[in-house]
Amino acid sequence: MSHMQIFYKLQQPFFDEEYLVYGDPSWDKEYGRAEWANEVIVETIKCPVYPSHQRAGERIGNLVILLPSGKTADFVWTWYSDxxxxxxxxxxxxxxxxxxxxxxxxxxxxxxxxxxxxxxPPVLWELVVTGKGGEADPRSGIRQIYACPHCGLKVYSSFQDGVIVNEQTWDGSDFFTITGYQFIIVTERVKNFIVEHTLINCVLIPSQNLVWKVLTRPEDLYPG
Ligand SMILES: [Zn+2]
Incomplete structure (x- = not known):
């Protein structure tokens, strides 16, 4: 059997969580989160058929943020998880x-x-993930459950048993996302690097241990 890689979700710290691999929940309150300034513009996608499909689309232009304090960690997160x-x-x-x-x-x-x-103010860069993990391993339970032919809305089901990266569809990038989800997944190499350099204000959770925390699951809203 080939060696299975472990992948990690890279995310912001939350004060009420516990991190077994890397990250300190107290960073949440210590560094806070950045707000989008008023001048940040986001396009709105409207569906010609279903008003409920209206949603935020692409952000136009670069981010303008308000930092909560002059104290800056290695990572800064916005309220929208940038x-x-x-x-x-x-x-x-x-x-x-x-x-x-x-x-x-x-x-x-x-x-x-x-x-x-x-x-x-400190110089900050928005990390834009371009790597592709493709569809997660079917064991994750993530599947497309709805697609609107009029506006392109696609809905994916929740994950059941963590997120298992499919190494066949993964493009080999160190930073990537999987189909249907925006959150950042990184390789073990990135995880080791962050741990060795003790980079502050980020958290690493093995993707296979991710737990669905919201009460509602998309498949409850879009059955079928
Ligand atoms: Zn639609």
Missing amino acids: CLITDRVLRLFEEAKFTGFTVKPVEVKLKDQSGKELIA
Whole structure:
């Protein structure tokens, strides 16, 4: 039997979770999350047939964010789960020759500078994942359950038993997503690198151990 790789979800810390592999829940409150500034524009997708299919589409232009404080960790997360990294982390990732991502510049503003000394905002980059994992292994239980022919809406079912990456469909990138889900998955090489460099304000969870936490599952809303 061939060696099965372990993959990890890279995410923000949540104060009420426990991380067995890497990450500290206390980072959630320590660093907080960045807000989108008002000038961030997102296209709206409207369905010509079903009004309920209206949703946010692509963001137009680069991110403009408000940082909660002048204290910046290696990773910064927005309320919409955008993953931002510092200039230093970008250089480290490039030196390590990680694949499957590109970066976009971020305009950073500090949320509240009243009564404080003016601090120069840090340079941050939006980590844009380009690697493709394809469809997850069928054992994950993720399948397309609905597709709207009018607006292109696609709905995928929840995962049942963690997310098992299908190494046959995975393009080999260090950073990638799987079909139907936006969250970032990384290789063991990235995980080891983050642990060795003790990069702050990120969490790594083995994808096979991911638990579906929301009460509703998409398949309850779109049966069939
Ligand atoms: Zn539709």
